[in-house]
Amino acid sequence: MFLINTKGNAQSVENPDELNKKIAEAQNNTKKVELLLRLSSYYLNKTGEIKADLDNADRINTQANLLSDRLKYKVGKGKSILLGAQIYREKGDIENALEKTKNAIAYSKKNNLIEQQAASYAEFSIYDADVEQKAKYKKLAIQFYKKAGAKEKQATTLKELGELYSINEQPDKAESFLLESLALYKTIKYKKLQGVYNLLSEVNTQKGNYPESLKFALLAEKTAIAVNDTSLQLSSIYNHVGLVYYYLRQNDDAEEYWYKAFEIAKKHNDTEYVRTIGENLCSLLIRQKKEKNALKLIKEMQVKFPSSNMERIMKENYLLFNIYRILNDNATAAIYYRKLADFYGKNADRNGNSIAILRSFASYQYQIKKYDDFYRTVKRLDTLAASAGNNLIRSESYLIWFKADSSRGDYLNAIKHYQLYKSLSDSVFKGEKSKQINSLQIEFESEKKDKNIDLLQQQAKVQQIQIQKDNVIRSVFIGSVVVLILFLAFLYNSFRIKKKKNEALEIQRQQINEQNELNKKMLIEKEWLLKEIHHRVKNNLQIVISLLNTQSAYLDNEDALMAIQNSQHRMHAMSLIHQKLYQSDNLANIDMSWYIYELISYMKECFNTDNKIHFVLDTEKVCLDVAKAVPLGLIINEAINNAIKYAFPSNRKGEVIISLKKIENNDYKLIIADNGVGLPEDFHDTERDSLGMNLMMGLTDQIDGNFEMKNDNGLKITITFTRNTEFEVIDESSEII
Structure with a gap:
């Protein structure tokens, strides 16, 4: 399905009451200018798009601008001009926003304000529609931040550049800039890395590298919890962890994370986040063959969280198209197909999301038996998925390709595409990648348990210290010098005996642990061998089925064809047994x-x-x-x-x-x-x-x-x-x- 990731950044932690108090107490100096700029930025970046907040931001920024002029404070003046551009942009006045941004660039150049020049180019990149032009200005901003020694802002702009390429489905470019951003953040010991990890997870999802995507998604969650991030960014992180689990077909885990993301989005009352995550839940319901539940959820969101955003409306149309397609209501599905084709193009070459749209187009064209359109679509889909390195999408496209070939009697191509489907499917979900995914999950859960154990150990130490204090006080009151000496002697003797026993027990414990580790290794090896046996048996049966299918193409005798078909069914019945055994943890x-x-x-x-x-x-x-x-x-x-x-x-x-x-x-x-x-x-x-x-x-x-x-x-x-x-x-x- 057409799954959506949310883009979230941590909200400002500024306290407006404290800032107002400091401004009232400050003298008319550069410090007051900076305080005014911080307060204006707070209202600009406040959650939601309330007109009163933007008006406050504009009013306070004007005060900062006038005070900077009186003080001849060039840095403050440059910041104020740029902040004014951002306020105009947020109000939707793009013409004035662009003019202000150009003024900010000119002013920072004239007064050699390197860091301000960088910030101005970063803002200027927003207004250009061309991706490479946007990237060009982002790169200029990075160079000036580097020259100014502003490593944190340099790292942030690198992250924004990676996000830009990710949005435009260029994961390889995005990944290189995001990794550079991550390395730079780490050199300055920056802790709030959850946003970078979340984006790295997204680009690896685009590439179909799900073990790596899951690793970064769980790192984003772990980091957000460690820094107490409860903002909308946490909803975005939970949403992306759910996306990875969805692609890995771990529906229960995907559902758990999406509902956590859904609750955070509703708590913040953010329509776009609620709609985004709600639409992902609809995709999961469609996979679980609960199309009517998905349709009900879409209608509820239309009433409670209406949106006029065209991209949002098209994502909703996409879900409705798939629901009616799966319900075999081709007449209604055709209405939404035309809407999607008009917006994205018949080849899905406009407005992004090409792969997801093409997948649904191919399924629909196969369903209504428009084979010429289907073959054109599925070939383009395979080319795009191959360039992105996404074997999951390719395997699914080969499966429907195989069905289309079979429907048309093209058995040789059907066998070829079925073998390609099995090969790519196994490469995504079996072998080393499955082990990596399980290892990541175990590692993440183990870290959670370790934290709980550490907390219990700390509580036990506190209790132990209190017990020792009580024993000392009791001994002082009831002991005498003679009894104390005898008691100490007794304790010393007992200590020696216990020490010897403890040493013996420690040796035994080490031996038991070594034996347990050996047993674990042997058990893992046996389980792996059993899985490999079942896997090979299943593959061999599939090869025999394919051979029989090939042989049937050369037979004219109806009884012989029927016998071959019956044999294929029997072999598939046995193949399913072995497939389930090697895919599950229970080998018995x-x-x-x-x-x-x-x-x-x-x-x-x-x-x-x-x-x-x-x-x-x-x-x-x-x-x-x-x-x-x-x-x-x-x-x-x-x-x-x-x-x-x-x-x-x-x-x-x-x-x-x-x-x-x-x-x-x-x-x-x-x-x-x-x-x-x-x-x-x-x-x-x-x-x-x-x-x-x-x-x-x-x-x-x-x-x-x-x-x-x-x-x-x-x-x-x-x-x-x-x-x-x-x-x-x-x-x-x-x-x-």
Whole structure:
């Protein structure tokens, strides 16, 4: 989806009451000018765009300007001219703002005010529409700040330059300036680095480097908490952490951070932040197939947080376009498609956000079967994603490319694009990158726990000191010289004994720790090997499926093609098992509710049953080992395959129910039932000598289960079996797809 990052900077910590008091007490000197300028800046940068605040800023700046003239204070005069330009800009009077900025540049040049010249060029860069021209003036400002020795302002302008390139989707340029800014900030021991870390996270997200993006996002959060930043910038940071988790498909983490960002934005009553984060939450709801909830949230924001900003309106149109597209309301989706195409261009080459727009355009064009437009769009999308180094976007585009090729019967290109999809998908979510991401999360959580441990240790030390004081006082009152000497002797002897015991215990502890570390290493190695085995098995099955698909292109015999297709389905059923095992932390068991959902989705896609057969899933969360899961998956595959092919002849519509539930103790029942034509009346056991039927009965015997098949308003297959080990059922779900 078209996800949005918020740009946030920490608010001023000036106290206007204290500044007014100091101004009233100050004499008419340069110090008073600086105080007036600080107070004017406070009202200018105050959260919100209230006219009264801008009027106050203008009035106070005029006082500073007049006093600077009387004192012939050139620095104050230069600052006042530039501040006036910024006030005009904030009021929306761009013409006067630009004229004032030019005056500030001329005045600072004439009076050799190097730092003011830098600040004036930084302001001047705002008014030019061309990115490189903006960058040119930013670079001039950086040079003058460097010449003036103003390292903090130099670092800040470098950060702004990096942000400029980031906004214009030039992440490589942005990253170099941001890293330079970070290094300069660190040389002056500047603590509030959360803004730089947040931008570095953003540019790495643009490049598709999610481990690095997550590292900087968590650093931004850690730094903001350390410096007690509760401003809107914290909302921006939480928003971007949520973005990274969204791209990593860790939906629960993304939801947690976005709701934290949402609450901060509402607390500050900032419409743009609330809308931005609310729209990201809509994207998450769309991913979770809660399109109606997303539509409801958009309508609520339209009422409670209206916006007239065209970019904001187009982002809203983008979300509505995707919601109606996914709901298959192509007529309504077409309305928003035309709006987006007019604003961004059919090739999404205007107003930025090209990749996100092209992704949705490609999905829509594939959906309405405009293949010429689709291929043009998806090729451009792949080129842009490749130039940005974003393998996640490329993998998703290759998946839909594969579907389009398959729909048109171009099987050779379909195989090529499917293999590219799998290769890029694995490179994003598997292997070393997944380890880096997990390591970053563990490190961040460990630091939080370490802080809590340190706090508890400090409290324990305070308590221990108090106890020692009480013991000393008690000993003074109840002890005597003789008893004290005997007591000290006894303590000394006890200390020696305890010291020897402690030394022995310390040696034992070290040995135990060494053994534990060795055991941990062995366990990690074994888990890694198991994951690698499951990964390779899955890949090998996928290769066989691709080979069978290639072979089918050269066969004319319908029975042979059907046999190959059935074999592909069976192999995919087994492949899903191994895929889930190597993607999860639990290498022993499979969540069958997830597995059945994925298998049915695959069967629906293969046979295109959306308009004909309605599938109902009524499953509990059941965890089975591989020995049970693989046979059970093959049984479900065969039963659904038969139902799709034979239960609803002559385009008859119907329903297939798949139920997996616990009966009692460790006994479970699997039911696959349809309301189709059922078995013929003269059906008898000898007619069970088909490969599919024998396979289902043989696999049932393999899991020591009971197989039953009968007519019950259609065909009903019931399999009861016993699970090998005991697990608690966490929750139950019933879902209709």
